[in-house]
Amino acid sequence: QAQLVESGGGLVQAGESLRLSCAASGRTLSRYDSTVAMAWFRQAPGKEREFVAAMRWNEDRTYYGHFVQGRFTISRDNAKNTVYLQMNSLKPEDAAVYYCAAARTLYSDLRRVKYDYWGQGTQVTVSS
Numbered sequence: 001q002a003q004l005v006e007s008g009g010g011l012v013q014a015g016e017s018l019r020l021s022c023a024a025s026g027r028t029l030s031r032y033d034s035t036v037a038m039a040w041f042r043q044a045p046g047k048e049r050e051f052v053a054a055m056r057w058n059e060d061r062t063y064y065g066h067f068v069q070g071r072f073t074i075s076r077d078n079a080k081n082t083v084y085l086q087m088n089s090l091k092p093e094d095a096a097v098y099y100c101a102a103a104r105t106l107y108s109d110l111r112r113v114k115y116d117y118w119g120q121g122t123q124v125t126v127s128s
Contacts, residue, residue, distance in 0.1 A: 002025070002028040002029045004025075014126055019086045024102060031057040034058050035106055043099070051111050052074075053065065053072055055083070073086040097121040101119070102115060104116075
């Protein structure tokens with residue numbers, strides 16, 4: 001059974017950094033499966049969920065939402081079955097619940113994939 005567990009959220013001041021982690025488990029999300037895509041989304045109160053970043057276990061190509069503008073970096077540690085989201089220069093508008101998501105897909109653009117597996121989310125709060 002596939003499971004995603006996020007960690008690393010918290011309260012920071014504007015301009016500071018935070019790193020989120022997402023540990024994946026279950027054969028469905030195996031790091032040996034080239035179809036698996038791992039992603040981060042976020043949802044702020046009263047707003048729609050939006051795509052943040054994504055990558056595959058076995059590719060270095062990364063995908064980012066338009067608002068990232070070089071401030072966030074997605075990375076992975078295959079040995080730990082873990083995906084990270086390094087967030088720098090945080091702004092108050094980055095405050096949201098951040099979700100890890102995964103899918104098995106052959107679709108090339110990971111920004112447009114329907115993600116089937118979701119974590120419980122981790123809260124990020126940014127004070128001004």
